[in-house]
Amino acid sequence: MRNLKSLLFIGLALISTSLLAITPAPPSLGAESYILIDYHSGQVIAENNADAPLPPASLTKMMTSYVVSNELAAGNIGIDDEVTVSKNAWAKNFPESSKMFIEVDTQVSVRDLLKGLIVSSGGDASVALAEHVAGSEDSFVDLMNHHAKKLGLNNTRFVNTHGLTAEGHQTTARDMAILGQALIRDFPEEYELYKMKQYTYNNIPQYNRNRLLWDRGLEVDGIKTGHTDAAGYCLVASAIKDGMRLISVVMGARSEEARKIESKKLLTYGFRFFETVKPLKANTEVHQTRAWGGEIEYAKLGVLDEIWLTIPNGKRQKVKANYVVEDELEAPVSKGQIVGKIFFQLDDEDIAEVPLVALEDVPEGGWFTRLIDAISRWFSSLFD
Structure with missing residues (x-):
């Protein structure tokens, strides 16, 4: 897996309407x-x-x-x-x-x-x-x-x-x-x-x-x-x-x-x-990665479903997100295939993680494409 990479979600960078950042303990109830x-x-x-x-x-x-x-x-x-x-x-x-x-x-x-x-x-x-x-x-x-x-x-x-x-x-x-x-x-x-x-x-x-x-x-x-x-x-x-x-x-x-x-x-x-926030809508692309041997060179990565988070009022602008993605992605790749993770953090603590997936199918390329990619990967490995 690669190192954590940061994501910027404009939707979470809004100024909160709440001036109170204190979250008290939940009430104690008279129930079993x-x-x-x-x-x-x-x-x-x-x-x-x-x-x-x-x-x-x-x-x-x-x-x-x-x-x-x-x-x-x-x-x-x-x-x-x-x-x-x-x-x-x-x-x-x-x-x-x-x-x-x-x-x-x-x-x-x-x-x-x-x-x-x-x-x-x-x-x-x-x-x-x-x-x-x-x-x-x-x-x-x-x-x-x-x-x-x-x-x-x-x-x-x-x-x-x-x-x-x-x-x-x-x-x-x-x-x-x-x-x-x-x-x-x-x-x-x-x-x-x-x-x-x-x-x-x-x-x-x-x-x-x-x-x-x-x-x-x-x-x-x-x-x-x-x-x-x-x-x-x-x-x-x-x-x-x-x-x-x-x-x-x-x-x-x-x-x-x-x-x-x-x-x-x-x-x-x-x-x-x-409050409930939605940092990612369905079919949101957050990254592209090389799809070795694929009919297309880069696979689009993101989430297929809406992502929701529940956070304390007044902390919307403090939510951060990072992702990790697999080092090697080889065709064929199926839409929805899990290729990594997205981590959401608040005050340096993980509050949620969701799968990072391929947003589209990447069919295997022809023999010439696969040959060129194999040679490219071999040269790249010499310098790793």
Whole structure:
């Protein structure tokens, strides 16, 4: 690898609008576990006990809706499908759970069931959707665990679709933050349901239990509440301010009011003392390097995806970036092939690193090109 080389990002050289460069410690919360992350960068802003396995209660329904949304996107089910309610999904089977009050042998559309699942947190809706997608709740749970593994929810295991306490049914605050990030990113249309404050089904008003949706001090648009005696009061929340989106997770709070207050503390802290910056746009070229034996002489290097960083307010102009690139790059080179790294630093500390990749294919050149390059490399090696 070559020595570090500096990059100049004009976008980060702007004068910060914040005059306060002090970042206080995050607030201490009255909850068993919590975490605050930046949606775009995935960076953790605050956390405590975030990897402790805990019962998720109705936060489980976030994964239930994720699987249903995936099946809708794949065309395996339709939003207007009529679902016949079985005895397993009967509202009376969930005396200790929230429900949308569906009745046996009635037909309910997937559209209405999703509202019942997300807005009113219906345990009955979760089973009805599971049976429609997979034939049985057990088979649907297999899909939930498959997607959990795919998303990297390493400390999560689902046993049911609704979140009532069961042996082995567990997750962590960190995993729920990752799941919230996936919901927003992968299924933005379905995510719109998470900000609904109320709806009516069968002449029964249904109200969202996420009280932060009514908070005028924050632009909260989701995500999910949960409560059982074993789990305590839980809330995954997401809010936007000036283009910055944060996701907070509070698990094991003492009351419905406490989970709201503690979640607001986290979100307020993040928005007040941090900002999200985008130093590199997708397909940004930062360097060119010799592609030996290639059809073109130099390969363009950079990033294929947008790069986001979360930094303390007032320090935007202090972000620096360096890159390292492989000494020898030989054709053929594929677009997206990793050829080095870009390191972002703040106050002489690494805050992020991303792959440096080829931005285009470099096919292997003809025999004459390869011969000339081989001779050039041989002469160059004599002077190394």
